[in-house]
Amino acid sequence: MLEDLKKKVVKCALQAERAGLCRPHTGNFSLRDARTGNICITPTGIARTDLSYHDIVVVNMDGKVLEAETGLRPTSEILMHLAAYSARVDMYGVAHTHSKFATTFAILKKIIPAIVYEITELGCKKGYVPVVDYQRPGTKLLANAIIDSLQMADVILLESHGVVSIGADLQAALLKAEFAEELAEIYYNTLMLNGGREPKHILVDELNAWKYPEEFSIGKNCM
Numbered sequence: 372m373l374e375d376l377k378k379k380v381v382k383c384a385l386q387a388e389r390a391g392l393c394r395p396h397t398g399n400f401s402l403r404d405a406r407t408g409n410i411c412i413t414p415t416g417i418a419r420t421d422l423s424y425h426d427i428v429v430v431n432m433d434g435k436v437l438e439a440e441t442g443l444r445p446t447s448e449i450l451m452h453l454a455a456y457s458a459r460v461d462m463y464g465v466a467h468t469h470s471k472f473a474t475t476f477a478i479l480k481k482i483i484p485a486i487v488y489e490i491t492e493l494g495c496k497k498g499y500v501p502v503v504d505y506q507r508p509g510t511k512l513l514a515n516a517i518i519d520s521l522q523m524a525d526v527i528l529l530e531s532h533g534v535v536s537i538g539a540d541l542q543a544a545l546l547k548a549e550f551a552e553e554l555a556e557i558y559y560n561t562l563m564l565n566g567g568r569e570p571k572h573i574l575v576d577e578l579n580a581w582k583y584p585e586e587f588s589i590g591k592n593c594m
């Protein structure tokens with residue numbers, strides 16, 4: 372069942388690895404079916420490059436495995452995916468990576484502030500990418516810990532661990548993970564060139580004030 376969704380999960384998982392967001396054996400991805408609420412999630416115990424859509428596991432929101440065609444178990448970080456979906460009923464895709472620059476700030480337990488407008492792509496209500504306190508990967512404690520932060524932002528950092536992003540589908544979640552990694556790299560470069568001093572942050576009101584320029588409209592500017 373859910374063959375189309377499984378194929379999308381494989382495509383996004385490979386895309387994430389090619390984009391350098393995760394290495395073999397790290398990172399996991401899932402997509403929720405809008406009709407049934409069931410979740411297609413990457414398995415553990417297989418290299419992403421060997422992954423076929425038959426390997427994608429289907430679970431329900433209680434974590435019960437409904438389908439494991441090739442006998443593989445869902446990722447060990449499944450509880451975190453389920454928590455993300457329960458925290459945000461408006462979201463249907465979850466990407467979890469250990470991408471380098473974002474994880475660097477996660478290790479330092481340092482939020483990523485609004486230094487460029489790109490952050491508006493990440494649904495950060497308070498104008499920064501938050502960091503969740505450390506909990507052991509794969510545990511219910513970590514799953515519970517992400518819930519509040521996902522109300523504040525669509526991308527969050529996990530202390531000493533990595534990144535979780537959520538989206539209207541998995542492609543959208545992945546794009547946010549890429550934006551977050553780029554933002555983290557820009558922030559890192561800025562701190563390095565600025566002697567470790569904080570650069571200017573863009574205030575939330577300023578971020579929210581952005582709108583398409585009134586001076587331009589199709590009727591007005593299109594000949």
Ligand SMILES: [Zn+2]
Nearest residue numbers: 398448508533
């Ligand atoms: Zn992880």
